[in-house]
Structures are given as C-alpha cells and as structure tokens.
C-alpha cells in the first residue's frame with residue numbers, strides 16, 4: 296500500500312553526529328502513527344524532515360506521492376526554490392511542544408493568519424473556517440482572547456486549530472502535551488483523538504502510552520536514529536521483540 300507519508304532510507308547528520316541512520320516509514324492515508332523513543336534518538340529531527348525544516352542527506356521523503364524538495368520534469372529531478380518549498384510545507388501541519396502562538400494576535404487572528412497571508416484566501420472564506428476550527432477544538436468562546444490569557448491546554452488547542460487551518464494532508468505533533476500541567480493533558484489528547492476518528496493522517500511523538508494504545512494504528516519505536524521496531528500498539532507495547540523497546544516502555548509506563 297502506498298502511504299500518505301513515505302520515508303525511504305532517510306539519513307541526516309549534524310556535522311559528525313549521525314542523527315537519522317536509514318529510516319523507512321510508511322504512514323497510510325488516515326492512519327495514526329505514534330513515535331516513541333528515548334530523548335536524543337532523532338524523533339524531532341525525523342518530524343522536521345517531513346516538514347522540510349531539515350533537508351535529508353540521503354534517501355527520500357514523499358507526502359501524498361510528492362517528493363519533498365524536488366520537482367520532476369521528465370525523468371530528471373530539480374531542486375525546488377525556497378518559495379516552492381514553502382508551498383509544499385503548507386500541506387504539512389506541525390504542532391510543537393511549546394505552542395508558539397503569535398502573542399500580539401487574538402485566538403481567531405492566530406488561526407486566520409496562514410490562510411490569509413500564505414494562501415491569500417479571501418477573508419469571507421477564512422472567517423467561517425476559523426469559526427468551524429475553533430468550534431472543533433472547543434474554543435469558540437475564546438475567539439477574541441489573547442494567548443496569554445489562556446491556559447496551556449487552551450493554547451495548545453489553538454495551535455492545533457491553526458495547524459488545521461491550511462487543511463494539511465498530514466499533521467505532525469512533537470510532544471504536544473509535554474509542556475502541560477498534568478490536569479491539562481487530557482483536553483489536548485481528546486482533540487487529537489477526535490481528529491484521529493475523523494480520518495486525519497497523523498504522526499505523534501509522545502510518551503503518553505495510554506494514548507498510543509487507544510489511538511495509534513501503528514507504534515514505532517526509535518533508538519539511535521533508526522526505527523528498531525514497528526507494529527500494532529498491542530504488539531509493540533505489550534510484547535516488544537527488542538530489549539531496548541522493553542526497557543524504554545518499562546520506564547515511561
């Protein structure tokens with residue numbers, strides 16, 4: 296089966312530090328993959344290659360069949376210019392650990408920003424979209440509020456609405472609940488669960504094992520720049536084949 300996201304033999308180094316050492320990953324359309332692994336194993340770097348924030352040294356990244364960073368003409372590949380890279384990037388939503396909202400914009404302005412300025416969609420079209428998205432993340436009543444007046448959980452839900460505003464083909468989450476007080480984790484995971492149920496293709500880096508068990512179609516365990524084990528949640532979480540996976544899951548449970 297061809298995937299919405301396909302990585303083939305992806306390598307990435309920073310100087311002499313080999314951070315990704317040959318990653319293969321296929322995420323089928325509408326599936327949720329949870330990526331687990333110890334700190335420093337390369338999870339964030341892997342997500343960043345899919346969003347084109349990092350250029351790979353070797354291998355390929357495809358989103359919906361399109362090779363990131365390149366354009367095909369006949370049987371030749373040309374590297375894309377920055378402007379076209381930015382256009383490709385709008386197809387991939389990214390939600391960070393630290394919400395990164397624009398502090399000087401209201402909630403609805405935060406969500407409207409990318410469709411208005413990057414996509415140049417008309418305000419008459421963007422306003423109802425923003426309304427629907429805020430409704431979806433349960434923040435319709437906060438449209439006019441500024442980020443600093445919101446809880447961390449609310450800010451992260453705005454960040455999710457903002458990522459959805461470009462109607463991306465895939466959503467990437469990098470530890471979306473790690474910066475939250477424990478009592479606020481649930482409301483953010485609930486929004487991600489709702490997206491999963493509606494068929495959004497997602498890759499979620501998280502240490503929330505309960506969430507992985509409930510929501511993931513696939514769990515991948517990463518260590519030292521490689522995916523060492525991948526499969527259905529029950530297999531990876533309850534019956535891991537590798538000692539390193541077992542040790543990691545033992546620690547985060």
Ligand code: ADP
Nearest residue numbers: 309312314332333334335336337338339340341
């Ligand atoms: P994880 O998200 O699994 O904790 P990262 O992908 O953030 O891992 O980092 C993997 C390794 O790559 C770490 O050793 C980190 O210090 C290093 N690294 C990440 N980004 C850079 C960068 N831009 N320059 C140099 N080293 C980096």
Ligand code: MG
Nearest residue numbers: 338339340469
């Ligand atoms: Mg990380």
